[in-house]
Amino acid sequence: MKKAKDKNTEEQILSAAKSIFQSKGMDGARMQEIADKAGINKAMLHYYYRSKQLLFEAVFKNAFSLLAPQLNAILNDDSSIEEKVRNFTSNYITFISKHPYLPNFIIQELNRNPEFILNMKDTNGFPNIEKFKKQVAIEIENGLIKPITAEQLFINIMALNIFPFVAKPLIMAFTNTDAIAYKKIMDSRKTEVADFIINSIKNN
Amino acid sequence: MKKAKDKNTEEQILSAAKSIFQSKGMDGARMQEIADKAGINKAMLHYYYRSKQLLFEAVFKNAFSLLAPQLNAILNDDSSIEEKVRNFTSNYITFISKHPYLPNFIIQELNRNPEFILNMKDTNGFPNIEKFKKQVAIEIENGLIKPITAEQLFINIMALNIFPFVAKPLIMAFTNTDAIAYKKIMDSRKTEVADFIINSIKNN
DNA sequence: ACATGGTTTAACCAAGTGGTTAACAAATGT
DNA sequence: ACATTTGTTAACCACTTGGTTAAACCATGT
Numbered sequence: 001m002k003k004a005k006d007k008n009t010e011e012q013i014l015s016a017a018k019s020i021f022q023s024k025g026m027d028g029a030r031m032q033e034i035a036d037k038a039g040i041n042k043a044m045l046h047y048y049y050r051s052k053q054l055l056f057e058a059v060f061k062n063a064f065s066l067l068a069p070q071l072n073a074i075l076n077d078d079s080s081i082e083e084k085v086r087n088f089t090s091n092y093i094t095f096i097s098k099h100p101y102l103p104n105f106i107i108q109e110l111n112r113n114p115e116f117i118l119n120m121k122d123t124n125g126f127p128n129i130e131k132f133k134k135q136v137a138i139e140i141e142n143g144l145i146k147p148i149t150a151e152q153l154f155i156n157i158m159a160l161n162i163f164p165f166v167a168k169p170l171i172m173a174f175t176n177t178d179a180i181a182y183k184k185i186m187d188s189r190k191t192e193v194a195d196f197i198i199n200s201i202k203n204n
Numbered sequence: 205m206k207k208a209k210d211k212n213t214e215e216q217i218l219s220a221a222k223s224i225f226q227s228k229g230m231d232g233a234r235m236q237e238i239a240d241k242a243g244i245n246k247a248m249l250h251y252y253y254r255s256k257q258l259l260f261e262a263v264f265k266n267a268f269s270l271l272a273p274q275l276n277a278i279l280n281d282d283s284s285i286e287e288k289v290r291n292f293t294s295n296y297i298t299f300i301s302k303h304p305y306l307p308n309f310i311i312q313e314l315n316r317n318p319e320f321i322l323n324m325k326d327t328n329g330f331p332n333i334e335k336f337k338k339q340v341a342i343e344i345e346n347g348l349i350k351p352i353t354a355e356q357l358f359i360n361i362m363a364l365n366i367f368p369f370v371a372k373p374l375i376m377a378f379t380n381t382d383a384i385a386y387k388k389i390m391d392s393r394k395t396e397v398a399d400f401i402i403n404s405i406k407n408n
Numbered sequence: 409a410c411a412t413g414g415t416t417t418a419a420c421c422a423a424g425t426g427g428t429t430a431a432c433a434a435a436t437g438t
Numbered sequence: 439a440c441a442t443t444t445g446t447t448a449a450c451c452a453c454t455t456g457g458t459t460a461a462a463c464c465a466t467g468t
Contacts, residue, residue, distance in 0.1 A: 024316070026232075027228070027232040030456090031455080031457085042456090045457095047415075050457095106374065112229070117373055126377075129380065130380075146403075148396075152393070154375075154379065155367075159366075160364065163359075163363035166367070167362065170321070171359055173321045174275065176332070185356070189359075192352075192356055196352075196356075196360060196404050197404070199403070200401070200404035234426090245446065247429090247447070250428080256426065409468100410468085412466085413464100413466085417460105418462100420457105420460100421456105421457085421458075422458105423454105424454085424456100428450080433444100433445080433446070433447090434444080435445090436443075438441085
């Protein structure tokens with residue numbers, strides 16, 4: 001069972017690397033720690049991934065490939081804006097509870113190295129706003145929603161959904177909430193955020 | 205002029221440390237790089253600040269002390285919620301343009317070490333939501349705004365204002381905007397974000 | 409049985425890392 | 439004038455870092 005074993009090790013490495021890189025970042029992560037977590041020799045990391053940088057890139061791309069479909073649900077789905085806002089808000093908050101480090105990891109590493117996203121831009125499935133722009137224009141023309149640019153609306157949707165997870169420690173301190181109370185607040189947001197957005201843009 | 209010279213060196217160190225720590229984070233920053241930027245010997249860093257950790261804490265507290273008053277403008281000012289939202293949104297975006305690394309730095313380091321904010325919580329001027337909670341309750345009771353918890357409203361205000369700077373590289377990629385176009389979008393937000401929030405919560 | 413190929417390991421390495429030291433320079437107090 | 443304190447430097451140190459190497463291991467094909 002050469003191939004089975006081999007595949008297993010490679011996956012074990014990636015899984016350990018994910019865990020370490022996503023919680024400590026590129027600079028804070030140590031190859032030795034990843035090896036320990038994977039239960040293998042440090043040399044194996046280099047055998048399978050050549051360098052810290054390449055291992056990191058594998059982890060980053062993997063993380064990004066989880067986030068991208070979520071955003072495409074807003075940008076490329078065919079339902080109405082209202083439906084998309086409601087679905088996304090509900091789904092995203094559930095999604096992130098399973099991957100709590102993900103948004104922070106992506107944002108942090110992209111700020112450390114903004115050019116890095118260019119590598120990813122031509123992979124297919126990369127979120128792009130063009131289709132959403134047309135939809136917003138049409139719904140405004142039809143009087144369904146108030147005038148707003150697609151960019152601003154998209155930023156607002158992202159901000160309201162993602163930020164509470166990214167800034168969790170900060171918000172917890174300001175609002176005097178513990179982990180349990182915070183979880184409840186996030187749960188409420190599954191519907192409240194959608195209402196907040198739709199309240200603001202919908203014509204009545 | 206011992207004191208003058210001495211003060212000058214200390215400030216030079218702090219200024220260099222700010223620049224390095226805020227762009228590279230605790231883990232990515234190198235003491236040698238900070239010394240070089242300050243134009244002094246590496247040993248001086250330890251002479252004035254003992255350790256990397258303490259120098260970092262000085263930088264962090266300094267950064268936090270810049271951000272806190274901004275948030276207190278929302279939480280503790282006496283004007284109406286609508287006025288506060290309009291003022292904050294306009295002021296904050298201007299403020300952050302002068303300190304672009306600041307929100308990211310604080311958020312990133314707080315996620316790396318969430319207990320760290322506890323040190324800061326009992327310094328006076330630390331943003332606290334209690335007064336704001338009362339104000340929200342009153343304005344709801346008076347029929348000025350629709351029902352919403354103070355926590356949710358506060359999170360929404362922070363999210364809409366801060367997130368676009370934190371996630372800048374990500375948003376730029378998705379919306380196909382360059383630095384100049386992005387700056388323009390941020391400028392529009394000075395009023396648009398306030399309208400967006402008020403539209404959503406105001407009774408009419 | 410044996411050669412072959414990929415897999416795994418322990419030991420190693422050069423280049424940094426934060427931090428210290430001891431000597432020197434400059435200012436201050438007396 | 440001289441001793442003392444404070445500021446500054448170059449050289450150094452122990453330790454960690456990512457990465458390499460050469461030898462061993464082990465499943466397979468012949």
